[in-house]
Amino acid sequence: MIAWRDGETLLDLVVDDEPFDIHEIQPVGDDLLLVCCRSCYRGPDDFDLNGRLYRRDGTRCGEILLGDGIQSVQATGTGEIWTSYFDEGVFGNFGWEAPVGASGLVAWSRRGEQLHAFSPPDGLGPIDDCYALNVQGDHDVWLYYYGEFALVHLRDRQPVASWRIPVRGSHAFAVMEDRTQHGGCVALLCGAYGDRDALQLVRLGTDGQARLLRAYRMLNGGSAPVGAARAVGRGRALYVVGTDGNVYRIDTAELVAAAAA
Template sequence: MALRSHALLPRQYDHQKVLATTVDAWGRALWLICPNAELQPSSFGRAYPQPRTRPYDALLVINSGGTVREQLLRGVSLRVTRLDALPNGRLVLEGSGDAREHNAQIYGPDGRRRRSFAMGRAVEYLMADRRHHVWSAYFDEGVYIDPISAAGLVRWDSGGNQQWGYTPPEGIEYIDTVYAFNVDDGVAWASYYPTFPLLEARTDGQIRLRRTPVVAPAGMAVHEKQIVMLGGNRQPDRLHRCRMTEHEALLIEEACLTLPNGAPLKRYARPIGRGRHLYLRGTSLRQWYVMGI
């Protein structure tokens, strides 16, 4: 199965430093650019862009079906690593700042900050839906030391107020690290270490866990009773198509996912699951691909 091209950052931004990128709940590709940034070396591999001064003005580039527009964000004080769009033209940012406890910010449609709040440490995923829900999922470096991150999966309203945190049923392992994540309107899906159950968490309070045949998946797309999990089982390009029952996800078939030209999918960044769609990018921050079920 081949990916399709979804969105590309236009060439006029090639010289700009991209702080963060995602695909939002409306299928729009977002890139946050800091004109006043320089590359900093990292002990984890690739250099990352660091704003030279803070606060700074950042440029949000939005690609919606090939139509590109810009929005200026004023007075950003975070080194942003994650972002997502909220309803009514708002935006939520997450990153590191001068005050560690306030690592998330909400911006209005006018590009001005509305609120700063604590989202917890070691955020692995930040995703919002179209119904004013924001989900944050965490990895172990936050789960074991931060009271917010300790739940492993937290839901907020679109004003930054915490509404819910995951507590596993009796006899089920807690979240150490969320590996794969998918958010649709009113529901989040997660596969997490150490036992990799499929967690279905709905905003009405319903929780369901299912067994799956996939260990350590990288991403997933979900539609009705179907779920396609990418990676896992030490096969990063393998798709596992499953049918969900009440207690488990049953493997139906497997396939190999490739780039649009049929080339092998060797390396990719953390996929973004939005309901029936799974969005991926390679090592470049500028190109998004998509597959759907």
């Protein structure tokens, strides 16, 4: 595991003898949470504890159940763990007749206690597949899900706003306050059905309407197109692992400022 900030290496660690394939890593307090996105259920006392907690010296310090079919994992600064689920995690696979991720989005304590399960706001249906998650901070969580193609804002675990998005099939997004309208927001969505690399800026109005503002393509320094091998949104920043092997940070605020100029 390697972590860096502003060119400085913060962590360079090898974990030995971990039996699970690891797909996600998040800091949880002073420790690290390693997550395998799959978990098998074999019986009431026999299932995979796929959340693996380690100290920063590589010593394992806990294991918790987070369920099967995990799409993404993001933790808050206070150590609350949010897991979103794709369709197999929602509807069940690998022996889970009553899936842990049936709600599509769950918040956990570091001890594996379920703190919250998503319930859709009035006018929207349940999650069939949570395409993208953005844990903006300790109080604000955003999600984008199928089959509503809705972007939902939770504050203190409760829905406070939602929009049906004109972009279908995004796999990551960044979001920020829209300074041109009190209470409104702007989202930068990565990907769409048939075009994984598309970047689209959407204004989220206070009237519940979402409007496409502008579309973009990622280019490298030589103006060659760069695809999105993987993308994750945290707050207003969209982090993209490019198909050229580089990692990019896209600040939504800079795009909004340029669009308004």
